[in-house]
Amino acid sequence: MKKFSSLLHNLILTPSRNTKIKLLQDYFNKLDINRSYALAILSDQLSFQFIKASKLRELVYEQVDQHLFDYSYDYVGDLAETISLIWPTKKEGKSQNLSTLIENIKKIKKSEINTEFSKILSGLSNNERWTLIKICTGGLRIGVSERLVKTALADLYNKSVNEIEEIWHGLEFPYQNLFQWLKNETSKPKIDFKKLFHPMMLANPIDEEKDFKRLDANEFQAEYKWDGIRVQLMVSSKSVSLYSRTGDNISSAFPEIIETTKGDAVIDGELLVGRNFKPSGFNDLQQRLNRKKASKDLQNKFPVFIRAYDILFYKGKDLRKFSLLERRKYLEKFQKENKTNQIDLSSIINFSTWKELTKYKNNFHDDLNEGVMIKLKNSEYLPGRKKGYWYKWKKNPKLVDAILMYAQRGHGKRSSYYSDFTFGVWKESELVPIGKAYSGYTDKELLVLDKFIRNNTINKFGPVREVKKEIILEVAFDDVFTSTRHKSGVAMRFPRIHRIRWDKPVNEVLTISEFKKEFKLS
Amino acid sequence: MDFINHQLFIKDINVHIDPILPKKTAIITHGHADHARFGHDHVIATRQTIDIMKIRYGDKCAKKFTPLRYGQKYSIKNYDFTLYPAGHILGSAQVLIEKNNHRLVITGDYKVGKDETCKNFKLVKCDTLITEATFGLPIFQHPDPKDEIQKLIRSVKINKNNCHIVGAYALGKAQRVMNLLRQQKYNETIYIHGSLEKLCQYYSKEKINIGKFEKVSSKDKNFYEGKIIIAPPSALKDRWSRRFPNPIICMASGWMTVKQRAKQQGIELPLVISDHSDWNELLDTIKKSKAKNILITHGQEDALVYYCKKQNLVSKPLSIQGRSDEEIE
Incomplete structure (x- = not known):
């Protein structure tokens, strides 16, 4: 735990990307069970069922006057840091391994959380306490992206970061297969790609002054940028599942999609609320967000559909290396074959000069889009925010x-x-x-x-x-x-x-x- | 105690404590710029505070100086003034004011912990206590400065090709860091920013052990590899710091307790070394002073006022113009 918490401490204070990579590499130099937990934490995969922010507040109020805590929290502006600093009883014990500590916490019975977890917090140094609370509340915000961790691992073990990226969503704790492959003890982990969330292709904001001078309008096509939530829909004869942009499975919140979708494909699109494929605004969509489940009543009041942008797989065929134009043909084919789906296609805007596109960006007939997306016609489907392929151009605010x-x-x-x-x-x-x-x-x-x-x-x-x-x-x-x-x-x-x-x-x-x-x- | 107002002004005899603007008679608690200013008619302070004021503002920064020893009584009409050590920096003092059997103490900036660079804090019992509250929140529990300075020494050992630039206030903190390094057997020459030179020389003259130091001069860039350089915080962001090889930016300050603050300021190695009392020391001083009436000046006063009220002490914040939180130390 000492090592891991000082890694986080150093990462948060280091502005340089290269130094961050070096710190990560020093830590992941050895691949053991502690590193498995560390990887899970750095990629926000680990959480404790009973210990969330509200529980932590409850525990700290047992220790400290509530007003004094609130004054402090207002000053510090970070829950984990406030609790770690204000925690009064300090009987710093022998430092434990990250893995031992986490396993011990997982073993705590719900009825004993308050006493047992408080005891653990008291036995840690400030920095370890901060780390543990960060783990509990999730979202480390230490200026280290998942991508950076992958890059550090790839460089350290002579692999390409894209190879790691590709299999990433098919890996599971404790990452045995990944670690063995990194150490060259086995071949690359075999992943069932059809069941796997594929990192989405994202757009960069356009720089009107520079980019329009540089780019040839004829090589691009445009679509409206719909104001919903970006999703990936995976459908086969056996199952249907829906993922958010970050790869979270959100199927249970949208049962009407899961129950009605037919076909065999992986679709990239925008989830919108509305009837007869007419979107009704973000305010309505909000009624459906951040819920685990949706009642029949809610489904009737705020029905959802998907406006499809792209297709990644069609009948088991990987289309990601195909051009956007070719993928669009497959998307249209999929659409024709499955007309009962709650899916329509995002329409293509034809334009021949950038100036012509401006009017589409600003004067679209209603307020349901945020501007336009500009996509290179022969772009492959590439994960992440690669430069030079897709651009977003937002309406003037x-x-x-x-x-x-x-x-x-x-x-x-x-x-x-x-x-x-x-x-x-x-x-x-x-x-x-x-x-x-x-x-x-x-x-x-x-x-x-x-x-x-x-x-x-x-x-x-x-x-x-x-x-x-x-x-x-x-x-x-x-x-x-x-x-x-x-x-x-x-x-x-x-x-x-x-x-x-x-x-x-x-x-x-x-x-x-x-x-x-x-x-x-x- | 209604003889003194919220500006620390005693109207009756026209005496100010630490005034911001030029005044007739000014009692100065210590040499930091937010307390000691140029241009008063008459300055009353410890000999060392007067020396420091002269170094910083020139020999004629006041028309008349009255140096007081710690514990020496000085009377103006029916007011008796006595200075006691505040443990903040060299020459720093608390002010005890006695009038008609009422004892009022103005702590000025103070710290309770040990410090070889100045006389250590002396607790003075009183009826009214005007205390500072720079670190008046329970999150501030200063660690042992020896452990903090060890972090610096360790980092210097590990990162042989880097130089370490430590941000520290030119008066007090810089010399304390140097002294702490010496206590931990760091015997190399310490390099200092030009603005620290005169004050470091003064500390040496006053027999404070800050060891061998040398002003940074534009030598070969690589000369500073593996060295420790001390500079005022303002120089860290300045072009001045770009002349050094792979600098690791450090800062010695109580604010470094909060990681987010360190990050905001681009500090890679925060050293929690403070010349102010932490939360527990503030509470302890309030308790042991036996004062029933607590006034709280600059800093995080809200939490401390709340705490005092809970202890049935009369307490209110005292806002002194020109001193806002987080700009001082």
Whole structure:
């Protein structure tokens, strides 16, 4: 555990990619059961059933005054770090192996969690405690991607990272077959590719100035970028399963897809809510997200379908090395053969110049797409975000000027700064908040805002500071809906700070009724 | 205690403690720039604090100086002032003010832990305690500085082709790091940023063991491989630090307790070495001072005010302009 926790500690503090790779290689120099657990942790595959964030809070409240904990958490901005530092009883025992520790935790009975797990936390050093809590809460956020771990392993054991990538989703803890192959003791693990999630091909944002000069419009085709969730559908005569972009199996949440889909293929598409293949907006889709199951009632109210972009396998044939144009023919064929499926095809936009495409990007008849995807016609299906093949070109955002009202400290890398901003518009002589944003600003703007907030606080509500109403923020957002949950009656989608309007006086900011009128809300 | 206001100003006799702007009479707790300023008529402080002010601002930074020994009483009308060691940096002092049998202590910045570079903190019993709260949260539990300095020594041993640049405040922290290195038998020459030179010379003159040091001069780049260089934190991000071979950026500060803070500042090797009291030391000092009335100045005052109220002590925050959290040490 000492070794692994100091690895994480060093990784989080190292800015250089090469040093990170070197640290990982020093650690994975040996491949044993501890490294199996480490790999599972680094790829976010390990969790403890009974010990989640809420349980950890419960345990720490047994040890520390709740208010003192909350003040501290507000300051640190990271649950694992706050708990590890504030934990009062320290009887640091003999350091245990990572594997022994995890196996011991797994053996704890649910009824004994509070006493037993607290005992374990007390016996660790600060850094080990931090590591263990990070493991429990999942999502390490130490600036190390799964890809980087694979790269480090590949370089260290003279394999290609693509080979590891290919078999990755077919591997299981404790990765015996992977380790043996890395050590050249066996051949590459055999994986049943048909049952395996295939890492998706992703797009890079287009750089309008550079890319359009460089790229030949005739070599590309475009599609709308639908505003749903990206999925991979795997269908064969034996089973149907649905995966999210990150490879999580989400079949159980969308039973209507699983029950009705026929054929033999692996499809890449967008999951949308709507009837008769007419999408009804992200607000409706949200009703179906983050659920393990969907009731009949919910299925009837918010039915889903898949808008297919691409096909990876057709009747057992691997199409990933085929060109996009060829794959499209297979996709159309699959569609014709299985007309009862809740699947339609994403339509192709024809254009001959980039200028012509601009109008499609911005003036599409409704708000259900986020812009366009631009794809190289002869691109293979390549995992990850490879440069030069697929691009996304987002619509211009909507903009509104609003007055900064409240601020709160951020989390993670922005944890010492007042970086979460609530802003509002006028309602008669008062301000009413219309949204909250914690991104979009430059580092310089953040410093300016942070300083303004510290020097112009007029009220404190716990961690929230109310500030003098002097700063106008130009807020960019993707969309706005009516909402009964908010005082202002509106809810924004993905608001972010576009810039600070030093030039505009606060009395020129819109009223809430003007705001609603401008964005066509009733 | 209503004789002193929230700006640490005693109107009755026109005396300020650590004023930001030039004043008639100023009692200065220690030489850090957020406490000791240029341009007062009359400065009352320890001899060492006065020396440090003269080094930093020139001999004429005040019209008149009155040096006080620790424990020596100084009276203005019916107010008696006594300075006691604060253990923060060389010359640092707490101020005891007695008036009509009421004892009020202003701690200034202080730390309870041992430190060879200055006189160690002395607890002074009082009725009213005005304490700092730089690290006034229970997450701050400073480790043994010896273990922290060992981390640096170990890293120097392992990374032979790198140089280690340690960010440390020019006054106090830099010399403490040097002294800690010497305590742990690191006997190599320590290289320092130019802005530290005069203060290091002064510490040496005052017989503080900081060992052999030398100002960084533009020698051959590879000369600094394997060496330790101490520089003020502001120089770490400056072009100044680019002249060194594969630098490992370190920082000696209590803030380094929080990994996310270290990461934000691009620190690769954080050293939790603080010249302020940690949470437990703050609580302990409040308790042992026997004060019933606690005022809390700059830092994380919310949690400490909450704690004192829970202990049935009268407590409120005291916001002193010009000192905001996280800018000081």
